[in-house]
Amino acid sequence: MAIEQFRIDDRLVHGQVVIGWGQPLGLTHLVIVDDAMVENAWEADLYRMATPPGMTLDVESVASFAAHPQPLDRHLGAGMVLTTNVDTMRRLVEAVPGIRTVTIGGLHHQPGRAPSLPYVFLSTEDIANLGALAASGVAVIAQDLPGSTPVPLGDLVAAGGV
Amino acid sequence: MTAPTLDAGPATLPFATRARMLLRLLTVQASYNYESMIGNGIAFAIEPALRRLPGGRGGEAYRAALARQSRYFNAHPYLTSIAVGALARAEADGVPPEQIERFRTACCGPLGASGDRLVWVSWLPCCALVALAAFGLGASPAIAVLTFLGLYNAGHLALRFWGLIAGWRAGLGVAAVIGLPLFRTWPDRIALASVGVAGFALPLVMARATGAAPVGVAVIAALALAGGVALHELHGRLAGWRAAMWLLGAFMLAGVLLG
Numbered sequence: 001m002a003i004e005q006f007r008i009d010d011r012l013v014h015g016q017v018v019i020g021w022g023q024p025l026g027l028t029h030l031v032i033v034d035d036a037m038v039e040n041a042w043e044a045d046l047y048r049m050a051t052p053p054g055m056t057l058d059v060e061s062v063a064s065f066a067a068h069p070q071p072l073d074r075h076l077g078a079g080m081v082l083t084t085n086v087d088t089m090r091r092l093v094e095a096v097p098g099i100r101t102v103t104i105g106g107l108h109h110q111p112g113r114a115p116s117l118p119y120v121f122l123s124t125e126d127i128a129n130l131g132a133l134a135a136s137g138v139a140v141i142a143q144d145l146p147g148s149t150p151v152p153l154g155d156l157v158a159a160g161g162v
Numbered sequence: 163m164t165a166p167t168l169d170a171g172p173a174t175l176p177f178a179t180r181a182r183m184l185l186r187l188l189t190v191q192a193s194y195n196y197e198s199m200i201g202n203g204i205a206f207a208i209e210p211a212l213r214r215l216p217g218g219r220g221g222e223a224y225r226a227a228l229a230r231q232s233r234y235f236n237a238h239p240y241l242t243s244i245a246v247g248a249l250a251r252a253e254a255d256g257v258p259p260e261q262i263e264r265f266r267t268a269c270c271g272p273l274g275a276s277g278d279r280l281v282w283v284s285w286l287p288c289c290a291l292v293a294l295a296a297f298g299l300g301a302s303p304a305i306a307v308l309t310f311l312g313l314y315n316a317g318h319l320a321l322r323f324w325g326l327i328a329g330w331r332a333g334l335g336v337a338a339v340i341g342l343p344l345f346r347t348w349p350d351r352i353a354l355a356s357v358g359v360a361g362f363a364l365p366l367v368m369a370r371a372t373g374a375a376p377v378g379v380a381v382i383a384a385l386a387l388a389g390g391v392a393l394h395e396l397h398g399r400l401a402g403w404r405a406a407m408w409l410l411g412a413f414m415l416a417g418v419l420l421g
Contacts, residue, residue, distance in 0.1 A: 014271035043268050045337035050271035108234045109197045118196055
């Protein structure tokens, strides 16, 4: 299975993912990488309820995903890997060689985060982690939907009011 | 962590508290904003239940929970009742704040997607088509409008009321509620019924609204049958509401052209 996108999105599985990206990319499989969710069966069950027919969902920890860099070979079609925050994606990139691009699909308001885009709010810690990703050679962009203009990390940080 | 089962635990929600929460759920979108979406509405709706936390209204637990529930939340507005019930139960059961915050986030996607399918794509167009059918069968325009408003509002009010109770009973196990046939299979059934209603109603509406000369019950019935069959065959390739809108547009164009 080809992984079409490594996406940071605090809502994880929702309409933008399963329809907005799912249809044009032909996504058949989603992987949530989240250490805490692996322990919470109810949480994974909830996200499975948001997954439409024809699309499957796995939940992995950073360690289990890294132990099997291509754990999804049994699936045909295209896939997307999702994390709920920047820190998890940074650890994933460090553990799994070969990730070239990370897309910020949605990081919404929380205490300590300031707006960079209507759908991207960043804290100083987020910016530091994204900077570390960029320094390691990963292209970081923000793009919520396929029709949106990708915004590079430099513009995101410049727009942020942290 | 294992989710609580349905009807688990001794926590109670008095009728008066439920009634307040239900009334407040009707305003859940009133404070909509791009930063927290309907987070403030969720907090407002859940607040009566938070008064029952240790320390009462204004206590530390109350204030912490209210602040937590005011944060970003986005889902279908009618199905927020399920989230409000479940979140109230989680707060009452003393679920750790971190788990509650994860639960809030996890609810957004499923409740948004399920609500879109059940309400916007199925129930709303079905009610509109039933109202059109009433008009086609001879009801006055006012009665047709009242038919739509009565049917649609009965559905969404029932959904909100039931959702609050179901969410409260399920707590963190709310995935079982979202997995009910109401959300998994009913949207398709309602959509299927909608295309049948569309096939029945639109020829009748066309005949009445255009003032065309009577073409006979048999011809109207044949048109209705053909329309129903055609729409049934298109099911799965063309959404019910979209088919209804296309046909309605064609009907209006024909009405204009035919004078």
